[in-house]
Amino acid sequence: xxxxxxxxxxxxxxxxxxxxxxxxxxxxxxxxxxxxxxxxxxxxxxxxxxxxxxxxxxxxxxxxxxxxxxxxxxxxxxxxxxxxxxxxxxxxxxxxxxxxxxxxxxxxxxxxxxxxxxxxxxxxxxxxxxxxxxxxxxxxxxxxx
Amino acid sequence: xxxxxxxxxxxxxxxxxxxxxxxxxxxxxxxxxxxxxxxxxxxxxxxxxxxxxxxxxxxxxxxxxxxxxxxxxxxxxxxxxxxxxxxxxxxxxxxxxxxxxxxxxxxxxxxxxxxxx
Numbered sequence: 001x002x003x004x005x006x007x008x009x010x011x012x013x014x015x016x017x018x019x020x021x022x023x024x025x026x027x028x029x030x031x032x033x034x035x036x037x038x039x040x041x042x043x044x045x046x047x048x049x050x051x052x053x054x055x056x057x058x059x060x061x062x063x064x065x066x067x068x069x070x071x072x073x074x075x076x077x078x079x080x081x082x083x084x085x086x087x088x089x090x091x092x093x094x095x096x097x098x099x100x101x102x103x104x105x106x107x108x109x110x111x112x113x114x115x116x117x118x119x120x121x122x123x124x125x126x127x128x129x130x131x132x133x134x135x136x137x138x139x140x141x142x143x144x145x
Numbered sequence: 146x147x148x149x150x151x152x153x154x155x156x157x158x159x160x161x162x163x164x165x166x167x168x169x170x171x172x173x174x175x176x177x178x179x180x181x182x183x184x185x186x187x188x189x190x191x192x193x194x195x196x197x198x199x200x201x202x203x204x205x206x207x208x209x210x211x212x213x214x215x216x217x218x219x220x221x222x223x224x225x226x227x228x229x230x231x232x233x234x235x236x237x238x239x240x241x242x243x244x245x246x247x248x249x250x251x252x253x254x255x256x257x258x259x260x261x262x
Contacts, residue, residue: 039217046209069205103218110214122214125257129221132249136224139243 024090031082036105041072096137148211155207164226169193
């Protein structure tokens with residue numbers, strides 16, 4: 001396979017650096033911002049000029065030209081990368097509640113930018129989900145160090 | 146803007162597929178060594194990534210109609226599936242906190258949908 005260099009990538013990068021607790025928290029916080037923006041971009045990509053699943057055929061050219069989709073996917077990629085890095089050194093039960101901030105950002109963007117109606121039901125529902133996600137994060141048994 | 150039931154079913158299906166993506170990634174990661182060739186030849190990892198990609202397509206189809214502020218929180222259903230598969234396939238025990246988290250997420254999804262315009 002051309003371009004497949006023999007130097008094994010990744011193998012030297014393992015644990016070449018590590019984050020403190022606060023750095024992990026900051027990473028996850030940044031990651032939720034990227035996650036929220038990614039969702040917003042996904043939503044506008046589907047209403048973007050030529051995003052057509054519906055006429056039975058997929059317009060590939062339109063998908064390639066759909067820039068919100070690609071920027072959104074890039075943001076999502078960054079989200080995944082940051083979360084992986086943060087989870088490597090941080091404690092899941094601390095980071096999970098922060099991850100659920102993504103839900104809050106998405107509701108903010110939906111209401112402020114996409115002008116979706118904000119109802120008390122929505123707020124309460126999202127609050128319960130955030131709480132649930134926080135609970136899940138603390139649910140795994142981890143031996144005390 | 147209304148959120149049609151079709152969109153919600155699509156998110157449900159996407160979260161279901163995505164949760165299997167996580168299962169395959171976990172399965173593959175257990176057999177992973179940190180070199181590119183073995184990662185590319187690891188069909189479990191490939192299947193996991195493929196399932197995530199397919200699930201994303203269904204999610205995008207869902208987003209086309211309806212409110213993001215309803216449909217995105219519904220993705221949290223994926224946590225519910227994932228917990229089930231973790232128990233079934235990897236023998237990870239249910240704990241009180243996990244079940245409490247599940248109950249809260251379920252309650253949140255129901256409350257969220259009461260507010261569907």
